[in-house]
Amino acid sequence: MNQKTLKALEYDRIIEILKNMAMSAPAKEYFENLVPSADITNIENELNKVDEGYRYVLKYGNPPVLEFENILPGLKKSKLGATLNPREILQIAKVLRLSHEIRSYLSHTQDFDYLESIKGRLGNFKEIISRIDRTFLSEDEILDTASPVLKEIREKIRKLESRIRDELNSMIRHPKIQRFLQEPIITIRGEKLLLPVKAEYRNEIKGIVHDQSATGATLFIEPFVCVEISNQIRILKNQEKEEIERILQVISSLIASYYNEIESSFYALVELDIVFTKAIWAKEMNAVRPVINTDGIINLKKARHPLIDKDRVVPIDIHLGKDFDVLIITGPNTGGKTVTLKTVGLFCLLCQSGIFIPADEGSQLCVFQKIYADIGDDQSIVQSLSTFSAHMKNIIEITKNADDKTLVLLDEIGAGTDPEEGAALAKAILKYLHKKGCRVIATTHYGELKIFAQQEQRFENASCEFDVKTLRPTYRLLIGIPGRSNALVISSNLGLDRSIVEMARGYLSQKTIELDMIINQMDQKRKEAEESFELAQKLKLEAQSLKAAYEEEKKRFEQEKERIRKKAINEAKEIVERAQYEIENLFKDLRKLAENLKEKEILKELEEKKKEYERLIQSISQQQSQNSDSKTKKPPKDIRQGQKVYVRSFDAVGFVESLPDSKGNLTVQIGIMKLNVNISDIEEVEDEEEKAYIASKNVKLKDKRVDLFIDVRGKTSDDAILDVDKYLDDAYTGGLRQVTIIHGKGTGVLRQAIRNFLKHHPLVKSFRDGTYGEGEQGVTIVELKE
Known part of the structure; x- marks a missing residue:
């Protein structure tokens, strides 16, 4: 696509919004480089993904925050046998944890083919995550639990450091030595523990001088008794460094052994971040998936430009390509003509980038190979071009490259020069583009183009409505009606002397006066038709309301x-x-x-x-x-398990649990009760009869008995979450409103995994710790939605 067109249609501003909404660095990079495609198969595929993401987000809420860096450089280093640094390892660990979180979030993808397939690409990395958790507190701190050897080395270091402190504390408490010190304290220079000795007593404290004060009055000495211990510590520090390097190498090798699975999970998470970013934007904009075609047809219903405030934007209906191929829009400045052009062009670009559009369901867009837009004042001071010349330069490029797969958007065509020549040139350009098979929308002030559009086949007029009473545009687009010349009416309403207005009207050509009268009559008939339609709609609604009441x-x-x-x-x-x-x-x-x-x-x-x-x-x-039996009596035929039946003796609806035996006895479940009845005591129940019965009894049928708690102690997080998910569904359909999940206290990992899952569960209203007597932190009390 032409870069000038992308900028003119403000495509880059929408992409910037999406880039800022994306959480991961790779997804941000994707949006930064996103350009519209002309491949209809690819576009359909992208829209399918966003459609699934949109429906899933609406049903199950937004996904976990997919914030992570590009781990591919570090991942490739590990594959080559290099040792990763803590930062690289922790970045990879973040991706691995997100893989688990997203797998849990995507636990309801049975009816979502794409999301189900991408969930299968998310790996299980418990071993690596556990190893990393035992190793790192942060990028700058390795835990003692990273290895037994490291723990042992550090314990030795701590003991030796404690010995040094004990020695120094003993010295500063000694009365004889105290008088040699500036202060009875231990000071630190670098990693050394030293005594602040008065310079004149240098020879009284045997040791190594590591530093002195700015005045030279104080020397910082490490007593010889501590030097040997410090040497031992230095050796252990080197061993510690070597052990940490070994641990990092082991973890790097472990990561390398899962290279393919980690890479697959990374790409899956990036793809999900992109899809859910588009889906969440669509939800916020109340956008829909457009119906796409390659037949040059555009039909937008209640289209709303996404960069105009939701409370101020006026929806427009616009169509092109079915009854006409060239649309000429006339009307006053600030009346919405340019916004209409930008809306159509931008929606085509968004659609061809796999992004939903803010419009009503059923809106159609064509996939164009090329889209050109000449919009706004593109005057170039550097090239010393006038406004007209700059526009003409763009139009020359368009006429050279346009074909029957091209959408052309021209704002104020022919403007900036002599009106007669400008109108003539505009007619020729529009005619030329139409012959090449282009779809064209153009705006103009020239009255001659209104007549031109009426005379040419496959051309059509449109206008942006203007209210002459309030002197304000309504921003409504009226297809089939050319724009009126409102200058004289507006001037009169503003208070210009009537004689001046009449004099000006006398200077108008007869053709202009007749055209204005025709447009006025068309506009009047349109308003009458709209009023009749509104009245008919009102009467229809009243009739429907009366019918419903009856x-x-x-x-x-x-x-x-x-x-x-x-x-x-x-x-x-x-x-x-x-x-x-x-x-x-x-x-x-x-x-x-x-x-x-x-x-x-x-x-x-x-x-x-x-x-x-x-x-x-x-x-x-x-x-x-x-x-x-006059109303519902129906002898049961071909009784099957699960069939809805009415039990006369209990005056209740239930479900067949077991088929009749040789004597006609069978089991029917009513609520949580299982009853043995005879086939002669039951009747078939139609759906409407069941609804009426439920309404009259004001009860909710339950399929089976559900316990008030579930015990998942000893299970893995994944298995426990699957069991909890099924249990919550059963509890909800069973009519329970508060249940208990027993997970135990332990390390808290299972408890946290379950709570992360509950945060996004559509049936969960709230959850809390158990109180005293309920199990405290060993249980989670869940309140279900009504």
Whole structure:
């Protein structure tokens, strides 16, 4: 792409924003060198990556901070057998730790193909990280735990240094020696512990003079008794240095043995930093993925220039390439013409760089091989070129190189010279570019170009709306309507004498007056059409609102009717059951009485009456069953495990746990209860019926029982995080709102890994240490979201 075009369209400013958002040095370098591509396959691939990153960030939050340096130079040194310095090793360690953090963050990539594949490139480096953690406190300090030999050497050094201090302390406390000292203290010069001796008593303290005061009155002496100990310390210091060098070599060799895995992880992290930077920018800008084509079609919906404040930017709708190939925009200065040009050009550049655009869904952009823009005052003082000459120089370059895969953006075409010649030249240039198959958007003040656009095939007029009442531009782009000449109207509204305005109008040509009248009529019809459309939309919304209210009222009526019906059935059932119980007792009493009286005829008559009563009860029960089943009764067919069913006897919806046996008995789970029921007691449930049932009962169905805690003690961080992730999903669907994770105290590594994971989990509202009686720091109490 032409560098002048990139700068004119402010592409470099967007790239600078993205560069500053990127966290790693390699990602910043990528954005610094990023230029638009013309390869549609490559563009689609980049947009696919950003699309996955965008959706993942929306669902699971922003990733961990991917701040790291370029470790490739150090990595290559280790492969060649060189010893890395602490800084290089710690930079590599940072990348290795981030590899673990990002693997944990990317624990929900089942439906994200690209992120799943890149997660597979992130290695497991526990051995190296553990070795480095035991070795370094910082770049400047190696830990005693780096090796047993180093620990032993340092313990010897500390003991010898302690001996020196003891010797010197003994001397400065001695009354005889104290009078030879300037002060009874131990001083340090370099790494030596010395005594401040008065110069006149030089021969009283036997030792080596290492320094003297500025006045020469004080000599700093190392007593001979300490010199031998210092020599031993010096030897040990050299051994310490050699041991540290050996440790660094061992770690460098260990890093070299993982060269391929570390390099793969590094490139994966750089790629993720780039993708998530683009995704987070898209989220902040409310940007969308454009639909791309190679047919020269541009169709932007509610496009918003990203460098204009969100609260001030006016969205524009603009299209090109389907019904027309050349768009000529007219209108007043500061009316938004140049912003429109820049928005279209910038969006094409962003799209071809794999970056989303701030517009509405469904916006389309063409992949152009070349994009040229002649925008702004490019006057060159050095070359002594006028504004017109500078623009013409750009246009000459454009006409030479443009073809049918080119987008050309021309601001104030033909300006800066005689209006008649400028308009003629503008027509010729636009015609020439159209013949070459270019897509062109041009802005102008020339009224003749409005007529030209109306006459030429595949040309179209557009204007930036101006409110003559408020004397302010609205920045709305109106395609199909040329811009009006508002100079006379504005002058009149500002208070210019009416006679002057009328005199000026008399100097206008008849053609100009007629054109202005036509534009005025078109603008009036457009406003009437917009008002009619707005009214229609308002009426449509009102109708939809009324319909929704009617449907809601109807639904409430049906629910109330069903409630009353069920209540009546239940009351009738209770009455029948109570009557049945009372009559049964009455029959028992009568039977006993008849037996006592030995009246067989009475017994026979009682049995007949009982059978008749039982037939009556059965008839009533059947009638109740028919009434109860009038709405949802559906005999189960092809029962399968997990199927939703309604259990009549419990008046509840559940899920089939086991299939019916030979007698038709099966297990159904309702909430956390598993019930044995007969197939005759269940019905099929449609989705709408289930929703209505849940709404009426105001309960949440749960698939299985979930414990209030999970114990991951003794597990690795990765395994523990997988178990915790599954447990949190089960706990949430099981309706739990607070759970406990038991990880133990130990070294704190497992606890910290779990807490880092919980920070980014979408179901976690908050977490804390356990209190006294809950397990304190050996557990983490997690509160789940509602």
